[in-house]
Amino acid sequence: MEFGLEQDRECIIELEDVRKSFDSQTVLDGVNLKIPAGTTTVIVGASGQGKSVILKHMLGLLKPDSGQVKVFGHDLISCSKAEMREIRSSFGVLFQNVALFDSMSVYDNVALPLRERTHIKEKEIRVAVEEKLALMGLEGQEKKFPAQLSGGMKKRVGLARALMLDPKVVFFDEPTTGLDVNKSNEIYRLFYKTQKQLNYTAVIVSHDVPKIFKLSDYVALMAEARLHGPLSPEAFQLSNDPLIRSFVLETMGPIYSSETEESLLYETF
């Protein structure tokens, strides 16, 4: 168990010595990670370091060249398609580009998991969809198509779709990329609110540092094809690991430790 992880919590995702190369480029070189249930783990790092590749391994969209990816105790490499579907039925995913079905309306996008995975009637689906859209502040947008929405609205529709079946684990791939400060805050606010409500485990890939630290229980850095951490946000900022230290300095400037310093940091931008 890595430093800072709670010993008594059940780990629902475990990556053991995961290696992955694309042609001659090694993207993951022995990645180890344990994600305890009910927590928020953030994977940070510069662009192109393989953060999304780790996420895709957890989702079973990519298979490692070697190593193990265990979700709910099942090894994703050796499990059958039916088992994989069973595991994924507990997932919610907010993709970097949202991946909304562009030929479907907002309503149909959000209703899709219910229509395909449950046997409930259209009347009940309508109630559930409207409730989720209201939670996301998207009332009256049901008939619009993804192309007619702003970036922030698309993310909110994506989040509504991801949370439609009350998942146990939600994966966020760069949830605030391309959004301005207000829209990013809105997404974080919704994340905070829905996690409190649904109590899901969250795995977030982000480079929105230091803002993302506020929402996280654990932070890990992806650099040089390896994962450094996970550590609590405070421990991460004070870490002596040269790569973490260099990342913290590059992205946050001098290390801050108090709310006042943090607010000063925001003001400088």
Place this chain on the structure above:
Amino acid sequence: MKSVTKYIARLGAETMYFCAWYGRLGLFLLTSVIAVLKPPYKLQPVIKQIRFIGANSLYVIIFTGLFTGMVLALQGYYTLNKFGSVGFLGAAVSLSLIRELGPVLAALMVIGRAGSAICAEVGIMRNSEQIDALECMAIDPFRYLIAPKLLASLIAMPLLVCIFDVVGILGGYLVGVHLFDVSAGSYFQGMYKNVVWQDLEMGFVKSFVFGLLMVWISSARGFYLHLERDGGFGAQGVSRTTTKAVVMASVSVLVWDYLVSAIML
């Protein structure tokens, strides 16, 4: 010596690529057929696809069928007239259409219209992670995306071929009877006497096979767009793959046309 080794290595790489590609195509078809057969059955997506592949192709099928029948009668009259047997015009037009041209031309038209659209649609879904999103939502993309298209094509293609044949025979009638004064009686009598059940059977089998080929190749190329050797990325990747799908499906139709004819003759 070095260039020989390089050549052998390249040959090996090519062979492996093609084996992998055709293996993937085979598995794609198998998985799609299983997805069609597996309950629960949903009618609405199939009807939607029948409308897209079938009903929306009606105009192009009627137009092509009409002019194919007309040109067959035109050329047929010219040839038969040399032998003094214009009475066989009806039989010549209908047999050519039912056994050969109806299924082939209808399939080529549908490949151009619906096959290209299917490949582009599935390819764009692959490129924009929509298929990944389906998988992550525990929704089987084969059941949700491919199976309705496959089933719809198997239903729509034989119907489209029937319409093509009927309209083509009428086109032949227009030219033969109204332009060249072939008697209407001999046109239809020739057809009635010479067209047998086996001819219809061959046309039906071909339309079924071509319907399968159209959806199989178009959707598989779109589905595996990310595995294209020259990169299936972006708009150009989709357009390149769509072109390849249309060419491959069209050529396959002609190859299988010969094979089915050879088996059933």
